Amino acid sequence: MAGIPGVVGVLVGWLSVGRVSVLTAMNDSITFLHSSDWQLGMMRRFLGPDGQARWAQARLDAVMRIGEVANQTGAAFVVVTGDVFEHNQVERQTILRACEALKRIEVPVVLLPGNHDALEPGSLWTSSQWLGHAPEHVKVVTDTLPLEIVPGVEIVGAPWRSRRPVSDPAAPGYADLAPAPAGTKRILLAHGQLTSLSGGMSDVPTIDQTSLEAAVTDGRLHYIGLGDRHSTTEVTDRIWFSGTQEVTAPEETHPGNVLKVTLTADEIEVESIRVGAWHMVEHHAELYDEESLTALEDWFAELPEKERTYVRLAADGSLPLPLLSRLDAMVDAQGEVFASVERWAKFWTVRPAPDAADLDALQLSGPARAAMEELRQALAGGDEGAGAALTLMHRLARDAG
Amino acid sequence: MRLHSLTLRNFRGVKDRTVDLPAIGTTVVVGDNEVGKSSLVEAFALVFDFPDDSKSTRIRDIQPVGQDVAPEVTVELTLGGRELAYTKRWLKNRSTELSIVDPDGRRQTWTGREAHNEAERLFAENVDPVLWQTLMVGQGQSLVLPTPADAEPLITAVTAESGTPVDGASMPLVTAVEHEYLRYWTRGGRPHGEYAKSAAVVATAELAAEQALKAMDEVVADIRRAERLALDLDDLSSRLGDHLKSVEDLRERKKATDEILLRRDSIRSRAETARARLENHTRTRLERERLLADVERFTKADAELAERRTDAETVARKAADTVHTAEAALAEVVELKDERRAQVQDAERLVSLLMDRAELDRLTGQQAELVDVRVRIAAAGTVLDGIKVDDATVAELEDARAKVVEARAALAAGVPEVLVRRAGAEAVELSGTGLDAGSGKKVPGSLAEDGEIELLVSGELVVGVPGQVEVKVRAGGEAATLRARVDEAVRREKDLLKKARVKDLPAARELLRKGDLASAELQEARRTERSLTAGGDPAERIALLAARLGIVEGEEPAEERESKQPAVEAVPGQMSLFEQFEPDENAFDFEDFEVPAPMDVAELAVAQRRLEDARSELAEVERLLADAEFAAAQARKAADEDRSEAQQARARAELAGERLTAAVEALEAARAVLADEDVDSAEVEATAEVESVLDELTAVQEQVDAAGADEVAGELADALAVATRLQGERDVLRDSLRTTEGRLEQSGRDGLATRRDSAELDLAAIRAEHESLKRRADAARRVYETLGRHRAEAQTKYSEPLQNRIEALGRSVYGPSFRVWLDDDLAVAERELDGARLRVEALSTGAQEQLAIITRLAISHLVSTGDSSVPVIFDDALGWSDKGRLRDMGALLGRAGDHGQVIILTCMPERYEHVPRATFIKLEA
Structure with a gap:
């Protein structure tokens, strides 16, 4: 973790919060939280108006609990791998409440546009509503350029630019990358179904797991955070679906969790922590x-x-x-x-x-x-x-x- | 129950009456109004309902008005197999007594309240109140159709006969099912209430969801559009970049070829100059050739035209001479014509003068004749004015004359006629009154000697010889009257003569004849006057002619004045007949007119011949003048034409001269610039220069072609046009993209996805609710319809016995086509007759009443076999039926008595005279 001594200066310049995380990062390892598929603004017809309101609030509460978990675990940042919002055309209230919930997370947060909130024309992420209210410590991945989120930790992402991608939606995030510089941990944020898990049922291109594993093997990537699958799923020790923060359907096997990921020089430790209540x-x-x-x-x-x-x-x-x-x-x-x-x-x-x-x-x-x-x-x-x-x-x- | 007798005492108007009723059969109780028929029914009700100590107004009402007596009722009846005698007295000496004999002959008695209670109990036990009310038809109730569904004896009878028990236990369920059904449906089967509202709510939610979905679809379409536009824009920008590069390449190439093109342009310019110079020389040569030709042509024309001019001028001069000669001849003829015309005018004046003289002569004669005629008219008029006698006057006079003669004759006959003759010398004096000497002769006072006189004496005649004798003769009694008649006739005749202004009758006749002659004369004279003045007054024309001829007026000859005296004879007896005649002052006065001597007629003929001759000569001269004028005009016209011809020839000759001069001057001027011999050589030189420069141009064009210099410019222009187009397309795409993105930004602010999800969520919830309601509604309907169907079937079967009984009775009245249908209350709902099925409400009043009676008899028949049968009582029914129906209904009522007790109360027994085997009981007042 050679880059760690420089973390403070970088973070102070980029963030207004996060001193606790920086102190954590001063250790020999880096801990962060991985979540996905918040799908804020989602509605469920079977809940009825009253249930719908309480459940929507529960999904925000779970986001706020992620903030608490970050505090408790000393996570340096939080990544959310897609589908933060249910749709690009959610109502204003949903966006403003999401911004309020995000403010409750005191460390940097990196959001990846997914298929529900793709970076398409008219995208929520480029709207005045989002840009006017988004907290400063929240970063949206709008390109595939590496981002040093904290010193020694580089985030690359493959944001969805359309709801109908024509190829492996994760590939743009890492295809042209060279191996990470020595001492730098590189995290890929991607969204989509894995070819290996979709069973060939997906109607959009899937993510090639083999290529991902190869990227891990050759040292280009150290952790791959995936979104789109609502159940917490370990694909390999370094490839994970975090699952949704709050359950959305009875079919989900392990929803309602956030992943605490700790990367050390050679090891990785991933822990699933429940934040959902439903x-x-x-x-x-x-x-x-x-x-x-x-x-x-x-x-x-x-x-x-x-x-x-x-x-x-x-x-x-x-x-x-x-x-x-x-x-x-x-x-x-x-x-x-x-x-x-x-x-x-x-x-x-x-x-x-x-x-x-x-x-x-x-x-x-x-x-x-x-x-x-x-x-x-x-x-x-x-x-x-x-x-x-x-x-x-x-x-x-x-x-x- | 069977009624045996009813006894009323002090009950309303009834003092004490007992009516015995046969236990079986039909009884008709007949009584006039107010005798208490209805009181029988009322009494039966009161005796069971009110204890003897009742203070009810109903009890007080039955007490006879103003009588302090106790109303009392005794009824004897069979009830549940027991014989009852039941007596009750109210208000005074109240008492109740009940005596019962059981079927086994055992007798029991009760009194007071016990009796009342026991009677009440027995009645309640054995008489079904519904059946009792159904079969007891009060006054005015005969039209009401019974609804006997709750009558227990009927239910029992119907159930027993149909084998279908009444399903009373299911009624709460039926009500509940109906209630449940009506929660969702109308009776007509349309959605209702909550269910109907739910469908409307679903429709509204569907619409809202559809709209939200549509709005969102538009957003998605916009996203797709924006994506496509972005891709198109990228593609176009890329193509535009490539294209701009090729434009730059073309610009470089063009720079390189521009030099060659400049050189070519220079040579082209020189070639143009050389070509222009050559054209100039060629023009000069052609112009010189034209000038030379013109001079030659104009010289020749000039000579020809000068010759023609001379000829034309000679001809014109000759023509002018001819004109002069013709005009001199014309002047001579004009002079001659004036002379001849003066001669004619003189002759005309002479003839006119002579003709005026002749006319004057004629008019003068006419005037003299007219004067005579007017004198005759005046004279005849004067005569006629003086004569007052006409035919009527003469007739009246003749009549008066006759009357005088007649009166005189009568007088002569009726009075003494006395002849007095003087025989001697002594004077004989006559006097007296009423004497008539005949024909008006005067009676002398005395007679002359030897004189005699005959006298008619109508009064008294005194003939006296003075001193000697005096004889008095007196006429008889009528003499005075006869005398008076004569006097009257004479007086009338005198009056008429005076009025006619004649002496006597012959004079009047003469005067009448003279008047006729004067009248004829007047008419003749007036005719003559009219013919003389037909052409105007001769005097005026004479005056005109005299003035025109200048004749002096003179004295009229005296003899002519005398000749104007009227030639009228004197008329005998006419009184001063002409004294009033005066000459007409207005007549023409010839006093100053001197009549000229008559003209000689031959003189006029000579003058007229001379005039004819003068006129012939003038006509001849006028013909000569016309010929001379024509000749002069012809000469003038020919001279004008020749003069014009000469002028034109002169003008043409002068013009030709001018053109020749101009051509010669132009040629000279041209030669001053360039001599004729130099013209051709200059053109040859210019031609050589042109050919030289064209050779140079060909050489440089070969260089241009080799370098493709011309195409480069075109290609560059084309490429720039394409660039402009591509830039335009890019701008359009950019604008479209911006517009679409703007819309998306807006739709993002509107939260359309949330709205859509929310609307769909609402719709799903509403649909689920509606589906749930629909399931419940369908279930309710299914139950309602299924149960209703089974109930209807059961009802049909259940009501059959009563229906059959009604139809059997009805057919005896209406015939075999009679049918009825009953409703749930076993009431008749519809009736069919001769194929026409009607609701009972639609039936006539009579038919309704008959149906109500038939139904009651049918009910009575059905329950007659049980112990709980009751009498059928009709108070005043069948008021609406005709005679035919009365007969049939009577038969029916009679048959009904065969198996029950039928009691009919009526004040009109004739209605029931057809009831067979009926017992009639007459109630007397």
Whole structure:
């Protein structure tokens, strides 16, 4: 870390904050935080207006917690590898609140434009709204020129210039680089799916992992911070997806973290630290009797932090009419408790299973009984509409009786 | 229940009356208004409803007005198999007594409140109130169709017969289903309430989302556009840079070739100069040749024209002489013509004078004749003015004369005629009154000697001889009257004669004849006057002619004056007939006119012949003058033409001279500059110089071509044009890019992506809510329709027994096409007759009443087999039916009595005369 003695002067000239980080950098190693996919301004239809507002705030809170982590870990700077904003055309409020959150991070922050907030015409990054409010210690990577973020640490980046890149979106960041000068640690910031992880499903060009590893091997790069994958993912010991700071979908396996990266002369240490507060859970229930219904109730009961949890519920099976009513009531009630409980329509196939005893219990006779019987037979014949009608009629008869 | 008897005491207008009713069959209770028919029904109700101590106004109302008596009702009936005798008295001496005989013959009695309670209990147990109300039709209620759905006995009967139990237990569910359905749908099946609103909200949200999406799509399109523009701009800038480099290369090349081009331009300039000089020399040669030709041509023309001029002038002089001669001849003829014209004028004056004299003579004669005629007119006029007699006057006079003669004859016949004769000497004196000596002769006072006189005595005649005798003769009684008539006739005749101004009748006749003659004379004279003055007044013309001829006026001859006396004969008996005639003062006065002696006619003929001769001579001279004038004009015209010809020839000759002079001067001037012999050699020299310079130009052009100097300039110009175009395109691209970026900057400020996401999020939530509502609404509809269908089927089956009964009864009245449909309340909703199906509200009043009665009889029939049957009571019904219907309805009411108790209260028993086997009970007042 030969360049470290010069860090103070450089940083003081470039930043108005960060003395703590500089002191940390005075050690034999350099520590920084890696985050990505903040996607500020994102909306989730399943949350509803109230849940949406709280969740949006949670994503900002997580950013602020990154600042706290930086303080606690002595990180010299923070890098965010793409998709800071959900879109280039987010509302002004989102930008201003993001700027406020960024101010809570006391070390330099380097932001990389990703596919959501590409450096395209009309980009947020070149807008007066951003330029007029962005904190001074925040740097946006707008080209591929190396940036010495602190003495001895050089950052190169490959900002997205279009949402439709025509080639490996990381390549411009390091393709023409010579090996890093001795004593200089070089960090690549890139955004996109890895060819090795995309499974060939990506509709935009992917990042060639082999080339990245080669760049690490030949000493051009010492750490590669990637964005776009919301789950924290270690690709190699020096290639990482940090994942989103706060969960965005139930499919994400390890969201809500920030990576603390410490580079020493030859070693690297990466630690995942949770900063998110929300949960998005997917659950599938088999419902066929009272016991299974009770099990579902228990499952709901055991979930922690319900007000910050979204549940996507899939279910199949068939239930007698009284149990079906109970299931409806339970899901409705849990919807009030949790941030949101969504019946996953695509995987929701719970059908009413009225039996003669159900109908007898209602003590109906004459036309009412005949009507119910007709609906029951229609349901048995696969008429889904008859199921809903039967359930309703059952409830009305029960309430009327 | 069966009613057996009702007894009313002190009940409204009824003092004490018992009506016994047969337990089975139809009973018609007949009574006039106010006899208490309706009180029977009322009494039955009150006896069960009000205890004897009731103070209800309904009880007080039944007490007869002004009577302090106790209303009392006794009813005997069968109820639930028991025979009841139930008596109740209100207001005074209140009491209630109930006597019951069980089917097994056991009798029980109650009194007071117990009796009331027991009766009430038994009634409630055995009489269904709905059925009772349904089958008891009060006054004015006969049109009301029964709605008997809640009548338990009917339900029991219908259920038993149809095998379909009434589904009363399901009613809360039916209500709930309907309530649920109406939350989402109208009865007509249109979305309603929350569901309908939700659809509208979805539409609004969709619109908002669509707009937000569209706005965002426009942003994306702008981004794409900007990217494309940036790429195009880069590409264009690159191409422009390359192009500008090639422009610079061309500029360098052009610099190198410009020198050769300058040299070529110099040689071109020299060649132009040499060519111009050659052209100058060639022009000079041609001009010299033209000048020489002109001099030769003009010299020849000048000689020819001078000769022509001389000839023309000679001809012109000759023509002038000819004109002079012709004009002298013309002057002579003019003079002769003036002479002849003077002669004619003299002859004309003489003829005119002579003709005036002849006319004067004629007019003078005419004037004399006119004077005579006017004298005759005046005389005849004067005669006519004096004669006052006409045909009528003569007739009147003749009549008066006849009357006188007639009166006299009568007098003569009616009075004594006395002949007095003087026989002696003694004087005989006559006197008396009313004496007539005949024809107006005067009666003398005495008679002459030997004189005699015949007298008619109409008064008294006294004939006396003085001193001797005096005889008095007196006329009889009528004499005076006859005398008076004669006097009257005579007086009338005298009056007429006086009026006509004649002496007697013959004079009048003569005067009438004279008047006719004068009238004829006047007409003849006036005719003559008119013919004489037809051509104007001769006197005026005579005066004119006399003045023109200068004749002096003289005295009129005296004899002519005398001849003007009127030639009218004196008329006998005419009174001063001509005394009033005076000559006409206005007549023409010839006093100063001297009539000239008549002219000799031959003199005029001679003068006229002379005039004709003079005129012939003048005409001849005028013909000569015309010929001379024509000849002179011809000569003048020919002379003018010849003179003009000479002038033109002179002008042409002078012009030719001038042109010749000018040509000679021009040639001389040219020769002074360059002699004729030098002209050709100068041109040859110039030609050689031109050829030399062109050779030089060819040589330098070969150098230009070799260096491509001409193309370089073009290429450079083209390249500069392309550069300009490319720069323009680049500027346009830049502007477009800036504009697009400006828009994007703005859309970034608007947060369009957030708006779109927000709108989509809202839409998703609203759609989810709507889908949920839709599922619920569809379910509600499905349940509603399914249940409704089953209920309708059940209802149809359930109502069938009553429907069948109504139709069976109705067909006996209306025939086989009669059908009815019942609603949920088992009330008749529609009726069909002869294929026409109508809502009952649409039926006529009579049909509604008949249907209401039929329905009640059908209900009664249905429940008649059970213990809970009740009598059917009609108070004053069938008021709306015609006779035919009354017959059919009567038959129906009679048959209804076969299996139940039917009680009809009416004041019009004839309505029910067709009820078979009916018991009629007459209530007397």
